[in-house]
Amino acid sequence: MTVKTIQTEAVQTLLKKVAGLENNQGSPRTKEIIFRLMSDIYKMIEDLDITPDEFWHGVNYLNELGTNKEAVLLAPGLGFDHYLDIREDAKDEAAGLAGGTPRTIEGPLYVENAPISDGEARMDDGQTPGQGMWLHGKVLDEEGNPVAGAVVDIWHADSKGGYSYFDPTQSEFNLRRRIVTDEQGCYRARSIVPNGYGCPPDGSTMKVLRQLGRHGNRPAHIHYFVSKPGFKHLTTQINLAGDEYTYDDFAFATRDELVVEATTLNDNSHGFNEEYLDVEFNLVVLKTDKTELEDKHVRARATIA
8 A cells, every 4th residue: 555755844845955945055846847847756656655665766767778879769769759749849839830841850879970961962981781772852841942051961871781980880970971962852762772770679769669669770870950040840751661560660650651661763864873762852831030040959969079
């Protein structure tokens, strides 16, 4: 039987001291967040009658999660990234800023400062095995006009589901490029078809997902940032149709508008001398006069000097 202590003077006093509410130092915002967080955790312990054994098991898990550097992987698996997108969509709707290509999660595997080129790029290093892919499209505004000079930042996995930088067997910036759209708003990239990936089978994230009866797999997908002064920054990604996990993504990133049908071609175009996939994805970005909306949100990201 659960005892009720959360509203006692002793616990309420403890919470205020824990959150630093009884001093005038530190950050008021941090205090507000910690007070709410600790209040909710204390209440959860009481409501669910969490035992000391369960509590310390959880603490030890957090130590392991940090050691494995998997917090950024567990977060999308528990829906945090998608929930933040839902909130941002709702904010846009309320502010009359909805429209354009839908946003979806960034994921944890972006690397800053990929090589940049005008109009067209080759993303693979020529040594990475996989079926060829011709990835192309236009960046348009809400009226359907081409947006020239937009930076289309693209990154994706190799045919084994690995990302350069995080996979040391790949060359630097492999399958990562920034392309500046031409006067017609077009971008073009030669690459290889990516594969989806799974969470490390013995990692911290899978420990939780197995307890929930869930898998840890993502479908084949391609990430995008699109930016230009005067336009809202766009973070999105496309899924290639037909993947086993297209509509069962453990990270909840799939949106119907972002599932793309690829066309198989064998016409010796774009430097391919065998069958390749043609993937077309056009993006619509929204104009803005608010400079704070022009850049991606602040978070820790990998950087190569």
